[in-house]
């Protein structure tokens with residue numbers, strides 16, 4: 001039963017082959033048995049899950065239908081869940097029970113999804129390896145000595161290991177697409193503003209976006225359908241109708257114009273990954289797509305710009321964790337300054353402190369123009385590159401990451417080495433564009449992802465292309481040994 005996708009679960013529930021409660025019990029037992037190897041969950045919500053499953057079964061018995069009605073999922077532990085610990089992977093919020101549900105959590109619950117638990121993540125979503133979590137590193141089910149990617153590494157490892165069919169995640173600079181690539185999943189970062197950020201603990205507010213992680217594009221369509229939509233509580237949420245994503249999966253790719261940026265194939269890219277990316281292009285050509293070389297000339301400036309903007313916004317967002325209102329408070333503070341200093345010094349891990357310092361520096365008087373303002377200008381150039389490219393092509397295709405998943409600990413002493421691995425994903429966040437990563441093969445037994453980018457609000461196009469690709473390839477069906 002644990003091999004079923006969301007789409008298959010929906011059919012099985014509709015045909016009364018099994019109940020949501022049965023499925024939920026099977027998956028909860030599987031998590032208890034196998035997760036100690038992976039550490040992909042921070043909290044299990046067994047009682048809530050069984051309650052929600054029974055309620056979903058009762059709704060189905062009354063004739064209600066819906067692709068998510070009774071479907072088991074989990075939430076990355078930065079989506080607020082009422083009365084349930086929402087830790088953001090940090091000691092700072094280890095004792096924080098959210099007083100309300102994030103919009104995404106509430107919408108999925110209303111659609112009948114069953115929450116099995118909260119997944120592990122890099123502290124405050126800062127990282128690409130899921131090693132900065134207060135709750136310990138997450139392991140990659142394809143090779144337990146390797147990282148699963150980050151920051152949504154818990155969601156990715158759990159879905160890849162078939163502990164559950166799909167999970168929510170967030171992507172500020174690649175944290176849905178990169179772990180998807182590292183664990184052989186399909187992950188979609190929607191257009192900025194497509195999914196509400198209300199109740200999603202902020203890292204860098206102008207870049208953060210929630211989205212689905214699943215095994216197939218078909219399942220991403222189902223989960224995104226439940227997450228997307230306007231929300232008056234989020235001032236950057238966009239009031240655009242949500243199309244039927246599942247309905248567009250079967251469109252023909254005849255004449256689809258694929259742009260392949262020449263800058264993507266530079267020396268930093270593992271040549272074995274380059275070959276797999278070229279193979280995926282050939283596969284899409286067989287389905288009728290036409291390929292064109294394009295250029296994104298400002299791509300080289302994206303990493304430095306992102307690593308100014310994201311920490312700047314983080315330093316401001318994380319100022320609310322002061323030991324006064326909620327979260328961790330140090331023991332026996334001498335005075336108010338000591339309370340602030342020690343609560344933040346003891347509550348935040350090293351990577352979070354590093355980013356707060358970088359961000360505060362970049363925003364300080366005298367440096368604002370040199371760093372923050374300049375980074376914002378680069379951001380516009382990156383966006384302009386994409387706008388020019390999308391005048392000529394329908395989607396942009398390339399690798400999701402320059403290398404496969406690295407060994408646990410391999411980049412711990414050199415944070416910049418890890419930042420450089422974000423080269424292909426962060427441009428979509430800077431521009432606010434939707435992007436998807438899907439399985440494209442293996443290197444040394446580790447999965448490789450191909451990334452597709454599309455114009456604003458063309459999530460349906462990404463899912464369509466990915467679904468057609470998946471109907472003609474079987475990379476996404478491979479299961480890690482032992483799971």
Ligand code: GLN
Pocket residue numbers: 125126127128150151170171172173174175176203310422
């Ligand atoms: N690796 C990037 C960072 O650390 C992206 C993280 C994310 O998307 N949340 O900022």
